[in-house]
Amino acid sequence: xHPPLCLVTNPHLSCLLQFAHIILLGANLRSEQCLALTCxxxxxxxxxxDLPRGSGVTVLLKPGTQTLPVKLCYIxxxxxxxxxSIKAGEKKVxxxxxxxxxxxxxxxxxxxxxxxSGQCPFGxxxxxxxxxxxxxxxxxxxxxxxxxxxVSLELQFSLSRLRQIxxxxxxxxxxxxRISGRVDASTMVKIxxxxxxxxxxxxxxxxxxxxxxxxxxxxxxxxxGFSIANRLSIKxxxxxxxxxxxxxxxxxxxxxxxxxxxxxxxxxxQFVIPAPLRASVSxxxxxxxxxxxxxxRVEYYIPxxxxxxxxxxxxxxxxGNMAGNFNLSLQGCDQDAQNPGILRLQFQVSVQHPQNxxxxxxxxxxxxxxxxxxxxxxxxxxxxxxxxxGCFVCLNSRxxxxxxxxxxxxxxSISFLCDDLTRLWINAEKTISCLDHRxxxxxxxxxxxxxxxxxxxxxxHDFTWKLLVPKDRLSLALVxxxxxxxxxxxxxxxxxxxxxxxxxxxxxxxxxxxxxxxxSIEQIQVKENIxxxxxxxxxxxxxxxSKQDLTVSFIPHFKEESVxxxxxxxxxxxxxxxxxxxxxxxxxxxxxxxxxxxxxxxxCLTFLKERTGVVCQTGRAFMIIQEQRAHAExxxxxxxxxxxxxxxxxxxxxxxxxxxxxxxxxxxxxxxxVSLSPRTTDLTVIVLAVVGGGALLLFALGFIICFVxxxxxxxxxxxxxxxxxxxxxxxxxxMQPKKFQKRRKDNDSHVYAxxxxxxxxxxxxxxxxxxxxxxxxxxxxxFQGPTGDFPPSLPPTNSRAPTVKLATDEPPPxxxxxxxxxxxxxxxxKDGKVSNGSTDSxxxxxxxxxxxxx
Numbered sequence: 001x002h003p004p005l006c007l008v009t010n011p012h013l014s015c016l017l018q019f020a021h022i023i024l025l026g027a028n029l030r031s032e033q034c035l036a037l038t039c040x041x042x043x044x045x046x047x048x049x050d051l052p053r054g055s056g057v058t059v060l061l062k063p064g065t066q067t068l069p070v071k072l073c074y075i076x077x078x079x080x081x082x083x084x085s086i087k088a089g090e091k092k093v094x095x096x097x098x099x100x101x102x103x104x105x106x107x108x109x110x111x112x113x114x115x116x117s118g119q120c121p122f123g124x125x126x127x128x129x130x131x132x133x134x135x136x137x138x139x140x141x142x143x144x145x146x147x148x149x150x151v152s153l154e155l156q157f158s159l160s161r162l163r164q165i166x167x168x169x170x171x172x173x174x175x176x177x178r179i180s181g182r183v184d185a186s187t188m189v190k191i192x193x194x195x196x197x198x199x200x201x202x203x204x205x206x207x208x209x210x211x212x213x214x215x216x217x218x219x220x221x222x223x224x225g226f227s228i229a230n231r232l233s234i235k236x237x238x239x240x241x242x243x244x245x246x247x248x249x250x251x252x253x254x255x256x257x258x259x260x261x262x263x264x265x266x267x268x269x270q271f272v273i274p275a276p277l278r279a280s281v282s283x284x285x286x287x288x289x290x291x292x293x294x295x296x297r298v299e300y301y302i303p304x305x306x307x308x309x310x311x312x313x314x315x316x317x318x319x320g321n322m323a324g325n326f327n328l329s330l331q332g333c334d335q336d337a338q339n340p341g342i343l344r345l346q347f348q349v350s351v352q353h354p355q356n357x358x359x360x361x362x363x364x365x366x367x368x369x370x371x372x373x374x375x376x377x378x379x380x381x382x383x384x385x386x387x388x389x390g391c392f393v394c395l396n397s398r399x400x401x402x403x404x405x406x407x408x409x410x411x412x413s414i415s416f417l418c419d420d421l422t423r424l425w426i427n428a429e430k431t432i433s434c435l436d437h438r439x440x441x442x443x444x445x446x447x448x449x450x451x452x453x454x455x456x457x458x459x460x461h462d463f464t465w466k467l468l469v470p471k472d473r474l475s476l477a478l479v480x481x482x483x484x485x486x487x488x489x490x491x492x493x494x495x496x497x498x499x500x501x502x503x504x505x506x507x508x509x510x511x512x513x514x515x516x517x518x519x520s521i522e523q524i525q526v527k528e529n530i531x532x533x534x535x536x537x538x539x540x541x542x543x544x545x546s547k548q549d550l551t552v553s554f555i556p557h558f559k560e561e562s563v564x565x566x567x568x569x570x571x572x573x574x575x576x577x578x579x580x581x582x583x584x585x586x587x588x589x590x591x592x593x594x595x596x597x598x599x600x601x602x603x604c605l606t607f608l609k610e611r612t613g614v615v616c617q618t619g620r621a622f623m624i625i626q627e628q629r630a631h632a633e634x635x636x637x638x639x640x641x642x643x644x645x646x647x648x649x650x651x652x653x654x655x656x657x658x659x660x661x662x663x664x665x666x667x668x669x670x671x672x673x674v675s676l677s678p679r680t681t682d683l684t685v686i687v688l689a690v691v692g693g694g695a696l697l698l699f700a701l702g703f704i705i706c707f708v709x710x711x712x713x714x715x716x717x718x719x720x721x722x723x724x725x726x727x728x729x730x731x732x733x734x735m736q737p738k739k740f741q742k743r744r745k746d747n748d749s750h751v752y753a754x755x756x757x758x759x760x761x762x763x764x765x766x767x768x769x770x771x772x773x774x775x776x777x778x779x780x781x782x783f784q785g786p787t788g789d790f791p792p793s794l795p796p797t798n799s800r801a802p803t804v805k806l807a808t809d810e811p812p813p814x815x816x817x818x819x820x821x822x823x824x825x826x827x828x829x830k831d832g833k834v835s836n837g838s839t840d841s842x843x844x845x846x847x848x849x850x851x852x853x854x
Contacts, residue, residue, distance in 0.1 A: 045095040047135050053089035056112045057128050060085050061094075064106035064138060073098035075105070102137050102217040109134075110142040115153070115230075120145070124158075125224040131215070132222065141213040141224065146182075152231045154204045155179070155211065159225030161243065163198025164252050166346075171195035174216035181205040181238050181255070189255050189262055191238055199250045202241040204234050236266035236329075242349070243272040244279075247389055249350045251284070254330055260289065260342040261332050268329040271349060273322070278417055279351045280320030280392045280400045281328065288314060289341035293334035296343055301327040302398075314345065320392050320400020321354075321417045350390035352419065361397065361413050364452045369408035371431035372450075376404045376414075376458065379425045391418035416457070422539075425461040426453060432552065433468035440554045441474065447532060447550040454542055464533040466504050467552055471528065474554045478524040478532065481549035483567065485519025488575045488671065496538040497548060504529040510586055512562055512579045517547055520574045523565035527558060560656075561589045563791060567596050568603055568676050577671040578657060584667020588619065590658040592791035595649075601676040603649040608671040612638045619660035621668055624791075627653040638668065650679065656791045 051057050061075055061084040074080040077094040086092050098104065111128060113120060127141055147153050162177055170176075177194040188210065194200060203209075215221055242250055252269060254261045261267070273279045288296050299309040303324040312318060319326075332343055366372060376393045394400040394415045406412045418424060434440035447465050454460075467476055478501070487493040493516035503510035505528050512530070515521065534548065561579065568574055576593055578585045585591070597603045605625070614621055616639050625644070626633035629651040636644065639660070659668045 050091040154229040160196040162194035162200040176214040178212040182208040204239040281318040289343040290336040291333035352389040437473040484515040484521040487514040500533040525563040587661040616660035
């Protein structure tokens with residue numbers, strides 16, 4: 001037998017739903033218990049709103065934006081409804097069919113106040129009806145006040161000053177003020193959206209105002225927080241007063257932001273700045289419209305200024321370092337009807353204490369400069385605080401901004417409004433160019449920092465010199481006052497500054513490296529335009545700035561990308577690496593190192609890795625090592641061969657690396673180092689040399705005696721022709737200018753004069769009895785000096801020659817058969833017989849690097 005059902009006579013749907021659930025559960029309740037439960041539920045969700053007649057208040061309950069899954073929930077009055085409107089003079093009782101109506105409904109309370117035909121309720125504004133009688137829904141109180149066209153209304157915010165927010169922002173506590181004004185009787189303009197805890201204390205508007213106060217359902221606020229006052233005409237759209245009591249900042253926006261400011265309107269902000277604080281204005285975002293009449297502008301009324309109002313364009317730098325109250329106004333224009341554009345402005349006012357030295361003025365003299373610019377900028381910072389005081393640099397003590405660029409040709413007076421000057425740094429650039437190679441050949445320029453920069457209380461970040469030369473006419477040579485060290489992972493630069501050298505040719509990505517003082521590099525030569533950047537790394541750079549001195553010279557053009565002149569260090573290893581280390585040497589680029597070795601030292605050349613791993617798409621990648629006194633050079637294919645093992649060099653030598661056009665992927669990069677050790681002589685070598693020399697001398701004397709005796713017995717005859725060295729031939733390295741301009745077929749520089757044997761060896765026969773001709777002849781002496789100041793000539797990029805060691809008397813493998821610099825040929829007498837034996841000297845076989853003899 002089923003338990004008796006609970007009979008419910010209350011008509012409300014909420015009670016029916018509650019008891020339907022109980023019935024389904026089969027609860028055994030007496031009728032008096034049902035009645036008591038019904039009355040209790042009804043009292044917990046029933047609301048009564050009674051609006052007095054003539055109050056001008058209207059209450060509207062309507063669906064809000066649902067954040068939960070769709071669910072049936074109704075307003076229950078006399079029937080089920082989704083909206084409920086209560087007008088002045090009405091009284092209604094209602095409830096909800098769900099337990100969480102704040103997730104489904106919102107309530108708007110609007111009060112219309114007509115100050116044109118009636119009396120305005122000036123003073124503090126109250127919430128009507130009180131929040132205590134309203135359901136726990138998200139509430140919006142709206143006051144729509146109409147006033148005479150010649151009267152302004154002032155909203156005063158006493159509970160909490162307001163902070164303006166952007167269109168995508170929201171207030172942390174959910175309490176929001178939305179304020180609008182009137183342009184005419186039918187057009188509303190949005191002044192802005194505001195939260196609490198700001199600086200805005202008053203807003204004045206002409207002709208009328210609308211204020212909407214949004215309160216979340218969980219907020220217990222029961223006062224409006226503002227009052228209304230009547231004021232004289234302000235003759236503009238609105239005036240916003242912002243009061244600062246200490247350091248801080250405020251972000252404000254023009255009316256209708258981010259939409260367009262009303263056409264030909266005027267809006268003013270008044271700022272109250274207590275002594276001794278200073279204020280600066282920065283425009284964060286702005287745009288201008290297309291004007292047909294007047295001009296869009298901002299105007300400042302600044303205390304103490306003799307030119308009030310001061311007028312600025314929106315794109316100008318705005319005033320800063322202002323003491324005392326000031327006004328800022330935005331003036332629109334008459335816009336083009338076809339293409340009006342948009343005038344809008346978002347700006348920030350920063351207020352802070354003046355810093356020590358903020359009243360000090362620094363003069364930056366760029367009057368004698370023509371191609372130099374200087375920028376003072378904020379350095380990147382990870383500092384995060386609730387309020388970070390602004391850091392401004394001021395031009396002429398009034399125009400302040402976070403960035404300032406000074407141009408050449410003038411003197412500039414600057415000051416700083418900043419709590420910490422380490423938050424700023426300096427970047428500068430200067431161009432040195434040669435327009436006509438005839439006038440700047442061999443001229444020099446000192447790359448030193450101007451004193452006007454060093455006297456500023458800021459850290460220099462970068463100073464860049466752009467060095468420009470005529471293409472294919474001149475090249476550049478950098479000579480430091482102190483030898484430079486190349487920054488590598490094996491030996492890092494730990495000085496307070498470095499030089500960063502990179503190509504300045506448009507479209508060329510070539511970085512030669514980072515260099516600091518205290519190394520072994522005496523000179524850096526580059527083929528084309530470059531930029532040299534002095535970058536500082538420590539605040540104590542100014543104490544070490546005297547070490548900074550670099551000289552650039554314009555020199556004859558050469559074809560290598562760069563040539564480094566290096567003096568080996570007797571104490572430390574000298575680490576060197578190819579340009580573009582991270583990205584690889586550019587295609588078809590060539591770079592050389594001229595490494596000097598002291599006479600009493602021996603150099604050990606070591607490469608970091610065994611193979612380069614480069615794969616050429618076109619051409620060949622080569623490395624040439626050539627000692628300047630050993631009359632030999634070694635050529636290595638970087639694509640196919642193993643790099644040389646550590647080898648000893650007793651004389652100064654060249655290292656040249658030439659790239660091919662590599663395939664995508666592995667690029668060419670090489671790192672090597674040179675270390676010195678004292679030169680030692682082996683006693684065994686000395687003994688063998690003495691014994692061998694004595695034996696050779698005895699053999700030579702015996703040969704001469706036999707030869708003389710033999711020639712006494714027979715008539716002297718002419719022997720085969722021999723050649724005499726022609727000393728006028730150009731034997732210099734390929735990059736050196738030619739000594740003569742004639743072609744091979746047009747001159748006799750390659751011809752050897754032919755003489756008799758007796759004329760060569762006649763001085764050995766002076767004691768012989770036979771007659772002979774004796775003539776004065778020059779003798780050949782082998783070249784003992786260095787090969788010159790230019791790197792070794794390169795093999796053709798398409799050569800497939802293996803690694804060889806070449807005698808200096810012969811052309812390298814793969815060289816053209818004939819050139820203007822070929823040293824000589826032979827000329828023979830018409831009646832003489834010439835030996836048909838081969839005079840060619842075969843090339844040495846490919847070999848691994850070994851320790852060469854002296």
